[in-house]
Amino acid sequence: MALSDHRSVAEQQTLALACEAFSESTRLYRAAPVAAPRKRGSQGDAGTDAWIRFSIAGKHFDMPVSLKTGPGSPGASLIVSRMLTRRADNDTRPLMLVTEHVSTRLADILIDNGIPFLDTAGNAYLQEPEATVMIVGRSKPALSRMDSSSRSTTPKGLRVTFAILTQPGLVYAPYRVIADQSGVALNTVNVAIDDLLDRGLVVQKSGRRLIADRRRLIEEWVSLFAVRLRPKLSPRRFTSMSKDPKWWSEAGLRDPDIRLGGETGADVLTHELKPASLTFYSHEGITRQLVAKGMLRPDESGAVEVLDAFWPVDAENGWHLSHRGVVHPLLVYADLIASADDRNRAVAQTIYERYLTEERA
Template sequence: MFSLNEHDESLNAAGWTAEVRARLQELGLRVEVLGTDLRDLGQLDVLVKLTTESGAARTFGVEIKRRMTAELATAVHFPRTPPPLLFTTHLSEPIAERLRARGIDYVDTAGNAHLAWDDVLIDVRGRRKPTVSAGRTSSRGAGAFGRAGLQVLFILLSWPETAAFPYRSLAAMSGVSLGTVKTVVGELAGAGYLYERGNERRLARGAELLDRWSEAYSISLDAALVLGEFAAADLSWWRTAEAELRSLGVQVGGEAGASLIDPHLRPVSLTLYATQLPVQLIGRHRLARAENDGNVHIRTRFWKEPFPEREPWIVPSPLIYADLLASGDPRQREHGDRLRSGDDRLKRIDRT
């Protein structure tokens, strides 16, 4: 049996699938692989039926993640059906605890596991990280997830067709230097997130890329975009202010933007994106400066739309999704999951 560690990028899909089977069999489960061509199921990697010695059985959609941090454990999205099973490299106990709190079953390369259905409970904890051979490291495009790189990634995720655009166009749209764009594109290609052949470029592994971007956004970019925090006694005005917002070049994000996509959400805050503080808007709607607990968040709109003629009054859904996750609010987190499962743009990314 081979050993898998988080620095091993050479393992192919068949190898990962074999490792999944091996770890599950070690838990005393009979494993039946039902399929590995799951394009119709979005980001899932393999469909397996697990059967215990007593005959209890359940079919899981396995998703393989080559890494799992505490932030990603909070941000990562899994389809609701079939029941998801995460397979990843070694999970520390704090990270595993976050997954259990979210009801996500998992198995890692060390044999730590949590699977629960009906009367079945498999709970293995405390197994140590597999030994890593010296000299085997991989950045997996880490530079692309710095602050400037995240701005480029936002363009690529929001408008995937821009992956084929010239570097100068990407730089103009994302508000970063030409050199940054070249670096980001090169690192994404090297990490397997961007397919390149001749002049052709397109995104790959979109679901994982969106997970990593959302995680990094909450850490590196979210706070850097703040223009001002305000409080409003009445937030209802924004719903009838589309013309006004458009005239000022202001777009709606966060849970307010999400509520325009998902009617189940009743927003209690308003996030606006503008190139500069919209003084007219602040005065007209009596927004008061707030140090803490403001319900109106105004942030920098750092990008330019590639297709301004069809520019909407809400920000692209990848940013709305990231805003919901970055809020730290379990209610918004739940609506983020719903948005990712229902929004056409996010579903297309997950199928990439």
């Protein structure tokens, strides 16, 4: 998979921050990155960098997104020209500009041209059959708006969220049990769960904790995993010299410390994707068996990526999955979404519908 097929870390962060800012500025409405709708074709999505699902007054709809990051913003006329040029002709939804900040002047021009937008300050404009939202004039945000005190969104807090999303019933277990299954300290669980409670993602009902909005929690975790936790997992890249195209499979690799993620995991779970890149999560770093079987050579642009597993091995017993050599489908889904590869999006949606819509007891 070519490097150009991936959203940069800056783009992923802008997307996540803008969605969070929309939720904060509107108070009652939600926005979150999602996989491309299955019905979209690769040609129709030629100008689309990402997709955002809006939840407004009980209505849900997806908008295609064009991402603009980094300093040196082009002039307003050039932005409008680019947005109108990139708009998909066969799509009923206009392309939405998502960027760090939309000034009042630029907002006026975009609105006059019918171009929806969203920024990391919480400014937004969209006019769709389901809803109309217009927020302008909010000041340019600091470099990072994500509240560092939101302990469920720190790298360790994301481990806690991963654990309660992947192990049915864990959310109402004692904090000590959650800590053991997350691989974090007891105090980390305490502040992370308290934060989820404060933000309404977890609720207390009849004396026990429950996940209030599973889809929203999944979408938040997926959007933050790519920019906050994944970079902490010591990602390393290699090129495989093996002539066996299936050397990486569960049957071929037979390494008890390695789990398949990304496109490799998706292939095992769905049989709908021929992997162009290989992603492994390892409980023991770069194992000799992995290097020998794949005939791996270090290569910064290689198609083989190895990351540290961030969950305890024992936690896998709570996943209740038949494929023990594959990471949890939530992580496969997150890897596919982070890839921003069009061919991965439909498969990501299949994984979501098959494995993530409800707890698997």
